[in-house]
Amino acid sequence: MRDYAPLAEHPTLSVQDLRIAREGKMLLDVGQLTLDGPGPTIILGPNGAGKSLLLRCLHGLIAPDRGTVCQGGEFMSEQLRSSQAMVFQRPVLLRRSVAGNLDFVLRRRGLAWGVRKAACQALLVQGGLADKARQSARSLSGGEAQRLAILRALACEPTVLFLDEPTSALDPEATQEIEQMVLRASRQGVRVVMVTHDIGQARRLARDVVVMHGGRVVEQGPAAQVFAEPQSMMTRRFLSGGLMV
Numbered sequence: 001m002r003d004y005a006p007l008a009e010h011p012t013l014s015v016q017d018l019r020i021a022r023e024g025k026m027l028l029d030v031g032q033l034t035l036d037g038p039g040p041t042i043i044l045g046p047n048g049a050g051k052s053l054l055l056r057c058l059h060g061l062i063a064p065d066r067g068t069v070c071q072g073g074e075f076m077s078e079q080l081r082s083s084q085a086m087v088f089q090r091p092v093l094l095r096r097s098v099a100g101n102l103d104f105v106l107r108r109r110g111l112a113w114g115v116r117k118a119a120c121q122a123l124l125v126q127g128g129l130a131d132k133a134r135q136s137a138r139s140l141s142g143g144e145a146q147r148l149a150i151l152r153a154l155a156c157e158p159t160v161l162f163l164d165e166p167t168s169a170l171d172p173e174a175t176q177e178i179e180q181m182v183l184r185a186s187r188q189g190v191r192v193v194m195v196t197h198d199i200g201q202a203r204r205l206a207r208d209v210v211v212m213h214g215g216r217v218v219e220q221g222p223a224a225q226v227f228a229e230p231q232s233m234m235t236r237r238f239l240s241g242g243l244m245v
């Protein structure tokens with residue numbers, strides 16, 4: 001059984017003239033950005049660079065002051081938005097069992113009991129949580145909780161999966177498990193767009209990279225190229241661990 005079946009393989013995401021300003025300060029200013037490779041796309045940059053704002057705009061959680069977001073060549077709509085999923089730094093889980101958290105999402109999709117049961121079991125196995133199905137989601141460890149949050153996102157059969165620093169609070173082993181889930185989703189056709197501070201993680205996961213600084217995209221390209229020959233001074237400084245002020 002396929003774990004989930006995206007509607008389209010790696011749908012293209014693009015933004016045009018995206019701007020957000022608050023109290024006279026430009027927080028996000030992205031003229032043109034297209035994500036059309038297979039991904040995963042990793043958004044890198046220092047604190048306050050605008051990474052989360054860009055991710056939230058792409059997912060429609062924040063309305064920009066101006067500019068547009070398109071998916072698969074269509075302007076963002078509620079229907080397209082509902083085909084996307086997002087995972088945050090701190091897992092958002094319901095006060096239910098582990099299986100109950102997954103069933104909640106599967107039930108919302110209108111799936112029959114037998115289909116839900118099979119899908120839930122497949123997801124639990126995929127996330128290494130089969131033996132914790134009846135346990136309260138609130139009692140999971142940080143790594144397990146984040147795995148469940150990702151499984152919940154995948155239970156929506158998303159076309160696009162946004163992840164905002166999902167491993168920043170996790171140890172290396174838990175991080176590795178999350179990275180495997182992310183790569184697997186990407187291989188199965190989900191467009192993965194992930195924010196991280198961790199350059200090592202970006203090197204492990206990224207097919208392409210977007211580097212941000214001061215609300216702008218300072219560099220974008222294939223990961224191998226950006227890491228080997230960064231074009232922007234900001235990227236070079238960031239990759240070398242220099243302070244970016």
Ligand SMILES: Nc1ncnc2c1ncn2[C@@H]1O[C@H](COP(=O)(O)OP(=O)(O)OP(=O)(O)O)[C@@H](O)[C@H]1O
Binds near residue numbers: 027046
């Ligand atoms: N709702 C808001 N109102 C005012 N300013 C905001 C708002 N949301 C974000 N900002 C500001 O926009 C800038 C970019 O924030 P953002 O969270 O996107 O940065 P980031 O690159 O994700 O940083 P970090 O890595 O620290 O999470 C920051 O200066 C932040 O304070």
